[in-house]
Amino acid sequence: MTETDIIPIICDLLGPYNLESKALAAETDIPAELNIDSVGVLDFIMEVEDHFDIEIPMNVVSETRTVGDLARYVAAQKNKA
Amino acid sequence: MVDLLEKHRAIADRFQRMIDMGVNALGVTNDQMISPTRAIVGGREIILAGTNNYMGITFEPRVIAAGKKALDEFGTGTTGSRIANGSFAMHKELEHSLAKFLGLKHCIVFTTGYQANLGMLSGLAGPKDTIYLDADSHSSIYDGCTLSGAKLVRFRHNDAADLDKRMARDDTEGGRLVVLEGIYSMLGDRAPLADFVALKKKHDFQLLVDDAHSFGVLGPNGRGLGDEAGLEDGVDFVIGTFSKSIGAIGGFGAGNHPLFDTLRYAMRPYMFTASASPASVATSIAALDVLEKEPERRQRLWDNSQRLFDGLRALGLETGTHIVSPVIAVKMPDELTTIAKWNALFEAGVYVNMAVPPGTPNRLCLLRCSVSAAHSFDDIDRIVEIFKKVVAN
Structure with missing residues (x-):
């Protein structure tokens, strides 16, 4: 599974959190551009964890700001598995 | 120079919006404490229903x-x-x-x-x-x-x-x-x-x-x-x-x-x-x-909690949990309504906690009550009456 495969899935999962219906891309800064608060980001990450059946520790969340960052992390975890 | 405090501009704007709607719910100052459940705030006696003073023991x-x-x-x-x-x-x-x-x-x-x-x-x-x-x-x-x-x-x-x-x-x-x-x-x-x-x-x-x-x-x-x-x-x-x-x-x-x-x-x-x-x-x-x-304090707390829980739910208000608890949170539809209702409660003489995201789960906006063993049934009934008048209307 590649980052390219993962990015559209992450964008779909972001749907309920994208209250202003902003255009989403690999460069989208999730908390800043979508105006999601800290708890909202953690809730969204849980959805990503469950969808891909991987673990994304909270410690990692602060380092993965963009959709692309998150896709890279997910790809690394999936390919490790 | 990057102004270190500029990153908090959005918080300041949000806070100002709350102030513009009435009292600063996050900065209520008790000028005088009369009892575990009563304070003088701005020259008025207020029933305290958001203190976490579960056993009402502060004036024992x-x-x-x-x-x-x-x-x-x-x-x-x-x-x-x-x-x-x-x-x-x-x-x-x-x-x-x-x-x-x-x-x-x-x-x-x-x-x-x-x-x-x-x-x-x-x-x-x-x-x-x-x-x-x-x-x-x-x-x-x-x-x-x-x-x-x-x-x-x-x-x-x-x-x-x-x-x-x-x-x-x-x-x-x-x-x-x-x-x-x-x-x-x-x-x-x-x-x-x-x-x-x-x-x-x-x-x-x-x-x-x-x-x-x-x-x-x-x-x-x-x-x-x-x-x-x-x-x-x-x-x-x-x-x-x-x-x-x-x-x-x-x-x-x-x-x-x-x-x-x-x-x-x-x-x-x-x-x-x-x-x-x-x-x-x-x-x-x-x-x-x-x-x-004095385990009877605990019993009084639960009796009071049951009374407030039943009273608020009888008004048709949605609470945070379906079982009785000394923490009784009334769900509000959005932040502006929460601020307005909090102000109305305070104006009518009862203090509760205003809780909004991200300090709440699932982005909920809440009017959070906490019950005390020191509340009387009359206090509880008065709190319910005020909720009926200003929140459930």
């Missing part, structure tokens, strides 16, 4: 006398940490009394409840360990977990099956700590302890319960969630605070582990801060004694 004469005596005999402060010059005999006495009350072997007292969570969580878990915390955990738990340097895995609120799934995914070789709360501070619901204790048969972990809102409140002996569930043996560590049912300030961690006392030399929030003041410690000792001797 025996407790006040103990505080005055401690001030006279031990002075105003300890001027040092517990591992330097700040350990007084009364700190040890409080630890001994708490351990006895809880039926546990060891107890360590902290200067605040917040520090108890910072200290215990960072002392128990380290960088090689994993902490599993409930998604609705209090900020002090999140902060303590972060301070530990452990890997942090968040599980869905009160969902042992979700924790099971996340534990199965994890390949950590270090220790594992699961953190729950007795009563969750925002919605007032409780952790289903039996479900989590049952997971111990499947996964290796140690279990910690933060009984901040349930110490003195839950269980036949008031010892907290484990006491209520009859599962104290399944709980490895208990954390609590003195700023709620004890009516003072401070916190504690307790457990039976033979190395528990070693935590005193491994917890930075314990070692590098001044110990609790003599008056705080003495009042905590006295208040604990009152709690033990």
